[in-house]
Amino acid sequence: MQALAISHYTLSSALGVGIDAQLSALREGRSGLGECRFDRGAELATYVGEVDGVDDVSLPPALAGFDCRNNRLAAMGLNADGFGAAVSQAVQRYGKDRIGVYVGTSTAGIYQTELAYRELSQNNDALPDWYNYAGTHNTYSIADFVRQYLGLQGPASAISTACSSSAKVFASAHRAIAAGYCDAAVVGGVDSLCLTTLFGFHALQLVAQDVCRPMDSERRGLSIGEAAGFALLERDHDGARMRLLGYGESGDAHHMSAPHPEGLGAIAAMQAALTRAELASHQVDYINLHGTGTAANDLAESRAVSALFGTDTPCSSTKGFTGHTLGAAGIAEAVFCLLAMEHGFAPQSLHCRNLDPEIACHVLLESRSAALRHVLSNSFGFGGSNCSLLLGMNSAVEA
Amino acid sequence: MRAWVESIGLFAPGLVGWNAGREVLAGRAAYDNTPLPKYKPALLPPNERRRATNSVRIAFGACEDAVGDNLSEAADLAAVFASSGGDYGVHDQICRALMREEIAVSPTHFHNSVHNAAAGYWSIATGAHAPSVSLSAHDSSVAAGLLEALPLVTLEQLPTLLVFSDCEVVATMHSKRPVDEPFSCALWLTPEPTSRSLASVQVNANCTEGVESTCANGELERLRCNNPAARVLPLLELLALNQGGTAVIQGSSGQPVAVTVQFD
Numbered sequence: 061m062q063a064l065a066i067s068h069y070t071l072s073s074a075l076g077v078g079i080d081a082q083l084s085a086l087r088e089g090r091s092g093l094g095e096c097r098f099d100r101g102a103e104l105a106t107y108v109g110e111v112d113g114v115d116d117v118s119l120p121p122a123l124a125g126f127d128c129r130n131n132r133l134a135a136m137g138l139n140a141d142g143f144g145a146a147v148s149q150a151v152q153r154y155g156k157d158r159i160g161v162y163v164g165t166s167t168a169g170i171y172q173t174e175l176a177y178r179e180l181s182q183n184n185d186a187l188p189d190w191y192n193y194a195g196t197h198n199t200y201s202i203a204d205f206v207r208q209y210l211g212l213q214g215p216a217s218a219i220s221t222a223c224s225s226s227a228k229v230f231a232s233a234h235r236a237i238a239a240g241y242c243d244a245a246v247v248g249g250v251d252s253l254c255l256t257t258l259f260g261f262h263a264l265q266l267v268a269q270d271v272c273r274p275m276d277s278e279r280r281g282l283s284i285g286e287a288a289g290f291a292l293l294e295r296d297h298d299g300a301r302m303r304l305l306g307y308g309e310s311g312d313a314h315h316m317s318a319p320h321p322e323g324l325g326a327i328a329a330m331q332a333a334l335t336r337a338e339l340a341s342h343q344v345d346y347i348n349l350h351g352t353g354t355a356a357n358d359l360a361e362s363r364a365v366s367a368l369f370g371t372d373t374p375c376s377s378t379k380g381f382t383g384h385t386l387g388a389a390g391i392a393e394a395v396f397c398l399l400a401m402e403h404g405f406a407p408q409s410l411h412c413r414n415l416d417p418e419i420a421c422h423v424l425l426e427s428r429s430a431a432l433r434h435v436l437s438n439s440f441g442f443g444g445s446n447c448s449l450l451l452g453m454n455s456a457v458e459a
Numbered sequence: 460m461r462a463w464v465e466s467i468g469l470f471a472p473g474l475v476g477w478n479a480g481r482e483v484l485a486g487r488a489a490y491d492n493t494p495l496p497k498y499k500p501a502l503l504p505p506n507e508r509r510r511a512t513n514s515v516r517i518a519f520g521a522c523e524d525a526v527g528d529n530l531s532e533a534a535d536l537a538a539v540f541a542s543s544g545g546d547y548g549v550h551d552q553i554c555r556a557l558m559r560e561e562i563a564v565s566p567t568h569f570h571n572s573v574h575n576a577a578a579g580y581w582s583i584a585t586g587a588h589a590p591s592v593s594l595s596a597h598d599s600s601v602a603a604g605l606l607e608a609l610p611l612v613t614l615e616q617l618p619t620l621l622v623f624s625d626c627e628v629v630a631t632m633h634s635k636r637p638v639d640e641p642f643s644c645a646l647w648l649t650p651e652p653t654s655r656s657l658a659s660v661q662v663n664a665n666c667t668e669g670v671e672s673t674c675a676n677g678e679l680e681r682l683r684c685n686n687p688a689a690r691v692l693p694l695l696e697l698l699a700l701n702q703g704g705t706a707v708i709q710g711s712s713g714q715p716v717a718v719t720v721q722f723d
Contacts, residue, residue: 170554177631194636200543213714220575222574255557256564265566316580442570
């Protein structure tokens with residue numbers, strides 16, 4: 061396929077605000093997970109990757125209708141790393157109506173609805189006046205907020221395919237640019253802590269009581285995290301150092317909340333990404349696994365990776381650093397891949413102490429220096445929605 | 460970008476199935492929006508059928524109408540599910556569970572709460588492994604769905620089921636999102652014409668001017684304005700009338716999206 065230039069990117073997670081904070085934590089092996097103190101989530105014995113300071117963010121008065129934790133986290137993310145300035149420059153080049161917006165989320169600002177429901181009993185079962193459904197809970201609220209915050213008028217949509225959402229935004233943006241709807245696109249993902257996901261995953265018995273330990277023989281489930289990440293995509297040009305080379309999307313057609321045991325959908329997504337990038341599996345230098353830390357997911361993914369790549373390609377799950385950021389996981393891990401290429405290292409699978417002997421793929425228990433040219437990032441979600449991204453660095457272009 | 464319409468599915472009160480609904484949209488039959496009984500998806504295995512929520516059932520009403528008996532072909536379809544709000548009833552039940560002193564969220568409610576629930580059930584029902592996108596653009600979800608689907612069909616050469624569906628909003632949330640009736644529509648799109656093609660559709664995203672199309676029938680116009688998935692009605696009217704023309708649908712940044720229908 062025609063590659064896309066990744067001109068600018070940013071990420072804020074439990075590791076901190078902006079890419080420098082992500083980079084130093086990845087290098088130092090420092091996790092952002094802590095005991096859950098979020099609202100009534102504190103009733104659960106679990107760890108979460110909470111972003112500090114989200115409640116202190118205030119939105120511009122014109123966008124007050126969007127005010128909720130999810131959009132505050134988005135604003136925090138957009139303010140980092142000069143992302144807004146990079147988008148403003150792109151507006152100068154292309155015009156605000158020629159830049160699309162594709163943002164992934166699983167729950168948008170549903171926490172705002174949870175808070176509003178608490179007032180039903182003293183309010184005659186009516187939702188309070190302050191509650192704004194369209195600006196906070198509606199799935200599109202996050203994409204509309206990002207669009208308006210950045211002053212863009214190109215096509216916009218929220219992609220919501222659970223935990224593959226913000227990987228699939230790269231595919232949607234690629235199609236939009238190839239179709240001529242726009243010349244550039246802001247892609248990203250934002251998901252924030254809420255009781256729906258904390259208690260929902262708990263009900264499915266998929267949440268670890270300890271920190272998540274992807275690929276460990278004693279892994280007991282995932283830790284939930286929150287994050288906001290964004291990237292600016294443009295048509296490819298000679299000056300592009302980072303590129304989207306391929307993407308692959310597939311469906312498991314198996315079960316709503318469990319992966320196919322042999323990872324058949326995962327294999328199809330990874331193969332499609334390789335095919336689009338015109339790369340063979342041995343040309344991939346590192347794989348960022350979906351690796352949630354649940355027994356079934358990690359085993360199925362390992363089987364899929366081993367079937368396609370053999371057992372030599374270094375891979376890791378970075379969810380031990382951030383927790384599973386759900387609809388933001390795709391962008392978070394794409395940014396980790398870009399940082400890994402940029403700074404020449406493959407991050408470790410943090411918190412994996414004893415590798416599960418059934419996991420055959422080459423899981424990195426320690427970070428290592430490595431020149432990476434092509435990396436793959438996996439994101440798989442409920443409903444059997446799979447997406448793999450193939451990212452590349454042209455080291456001939458200066459950073 | 461041009462795609463061909465292989466078949467159409469329709470499911471809403473007064474518009475049950477494309478064959479009957481087409482008569483109403485063409486003005487040859489009266490519109491009677493008596494509420495419908497709960498739709499029973501025929502293609503779902505028993506466990507999934509039992510767990511399917513209102514929004515899943517409503518989407519299936521149109522999807523099953525569109526594919527009919529062509530199940531082996533349905534397994535090869537990519538999919539775009541455009542829905543403004545997903546399942547309000549499930550969100551309502553979860554938020555109520557979260558209010559209680561002892562919180563117990565139903566695991567089935569939780570996995571049904573994802574925006575791609577209908578897409579997930581549909582892939583299980585048909586065995587489809589092709590790409591599937593679930594999206595929202597609030598009141599512009601129809602336009603966003605068209606823009607997502609057309610390059611899947613034309614550039615990636617994937618026959619695609621494009622589904623617009625939104626269910627009615629439960630009582631508690633209705634004051635904040637007043638959608639009164641369910642509506643779903645599915646368009647089976649192909650990259651090349653086939654012996655079964657009904658028409659072609661061309662989508663213009665960069666149409667900077669144009670007035671949003673409306674329905675001449677007042678009751679259908681009320682439905683179009685009330686349910687975000689029903690914003691597709693002006694396009695369906697052209698298809699029902701076997702009449703070439705252009706439907707203008709409001710896009711997510713205020714830019715209209717023009718869909719041109721041709722019969723040739």
